[in-house]
Amino acid sequence: MNSPIQIAIAGSSGRMGRMLIEAVANTDDCVLSGALDVPSSPAIGQDASAFLGRPSGVAITADLAKGLAGARVLIDFTRPEGTLAHLAACREHGVAAVIGTTGFSEAQKAEIAEHARHIGIMMAPNMSVGVNVVMKLLDMAARALNQGYDIEIIEAHHRHKVDAPSGTALKMGEVVADALGRDLQECAVYGREGVTGERDPSTIGFATVRGGDIIGDHTVLFAGTGERIEISHKSSSRATYAQGSLRAARFLASRGPGLFDMNDVLGLA
Numbered sequence: 001m002n003s004p005i006q007i008a009i010a011g012s013s014g015r016m017g018r019m020l021i022e023a024v025a026n027t028d029d030c031v032l033s034g035a036l037d038v039p040s041s042p043a044i045g046q047d048a049s050a051f052l053g054r055p056s057g058v059a060i061t062a063d064l065a066k067g068l069a070g071a072r073v074l075i076d077f078t079r080p081e082g083t084l085a086h087l088a089a090c091r092e093h094g095v096a097a098v099i100g101t102t103g104f105s106e107a108q109k110a111e112i113a114e115h116a117r118h119i120g121i122m123m124a125p126n127m128s129v130g131v132n133v134v135m136k137l138l139d140m141a142a143r144a145l146n147q148g149y150d151i152e153i154i155e156a157h158h159r160h161k162v163d164a165p166s167g168t169a170l171k172m173g174e175v176v177a178d179a180l181g182r183d184l185q186e187c188a189v190y191g192r193e194g195v196t197g198e199r200d201p202s203t204i205g206f207a208t209v210r211g212g213d214i215i216g217d218h219t220v221l222f223a224g225t226g227e228r229i230e231i232s233h234k235s236s237s238r239a240t241y242a243q244g245s246l247r248a249a250r251f252l253a254s255r256g257p258g259l260f261d262m263n264d265v266l267g268l269a
């Protein structure tokens with residue numbers, strides 16, 4: 001049997017960090033080698049899986065070199081500035097990275113692509129298999145409904161989410177825009193207010209809802225005359241994101257440098 005894949009987790013006391021620690025603890029082919037968090041986190045120094053009642057022997061640290069020591073893959077669900085700092089350290093230590101963080105600017109995405117010339121990086125705004133299958137359905141739907149249908153993307157998330165629209169909604173917009181030969185940067189409309197005038201048919205609209213503990217709902221509406229089509233995905237557990245991240249870690253463990261997405265991991269490319 002191959003030796004287990006050594007996994008480090010960033011944002012280890014966050015919502016996704018904890019999910020990932022639990023998911024790693026429940027595999028027999030991955031093992032937790034390091035756990036990172038911000039220096040101000042009250043979790044620093046604690047055992048990373050103490051919350052499971054099953055100590056891992058790995059203490060949460062803010063020291064990047066310590067957190068990455070021995071790791072084959074880092075899984076990072078934090079914030080854009082944190083992820084970029086982690087990637088620079090991954091590159092220095094030859095560690096591959098699975099990035100789930102959302103909210104990157106175009107300049108930050110270019111920085112990630114540059115790091116991917118030196119280490120393997122799998123980046124996706126949504127690691128669930130279902131959402132990535134929905135992306136394929138959207139491509140098909142947009143090509144077939146390429147005239148006479150107004151496209152609106154509606155997403156809903158919990159009250160703690162800090163970026164909007166969600167990374168998944170933006171990716172859905174890109175998939176639809178690409179299928180229609182449009183540039184999302186030119187045709188996106190982010191919310192409406194006041195006297196907006198009639199809808200421009202070439203636009204793709206986004207609407208954001210934030211509240212409670214909604215894990216993540218996305219709907220793409222194709223509104224025509226006499227009918228409308230809605231393609232929806234609703235998450236009821238973060239476990240799907242963690243399982244997708246582990247699939248990505250296994251994928252990267254046997255690859256060299258390059259920038260990959262979930263289509264590569266799932267064989268949907």
Ligand SMILES: NC(=O)C1=CN([C@@H]2O[C@H](COP(=O)(O)OP(=O)(O)OC[C@H]3O[C@@H](n4cnc5c(N)ncnc54)[C@H](OP(=O)(O)O)[C@@H]3O)[C@@H](O)[C@H]2O)C=CC1
Binds near residue numbers: 016037081103125
């Ligand atoms: N791709 C996907 O499938 C999914 C992506 N996400 C994305 O993952 C990210 C995290 O989500 P979630 O777990 O809910 O968020 P949380 O706020 O629960 O967790 C974020 C973690 O990162 C830490 N952190 C914050 N800022 C930094 C920084 N600058 N450097 C290092 N660590 C930092 C936080 O520490 P502290 O709390 O002490 O600030 C916390 O431990 C978001 O961008 C979200 O959109 C979420 C779910 C699925």
Ligand SMILES: O=C(O)C1=N[C@H](C(=O)O)C[C@H](O)C1
Binds near residue numbers: 102126161165216
């Ligand atoms: O912050 C979240 O929670 C989520 N973020 C991702 C996004 O921005 O698309 C993925 C998922 O929807 C949950």
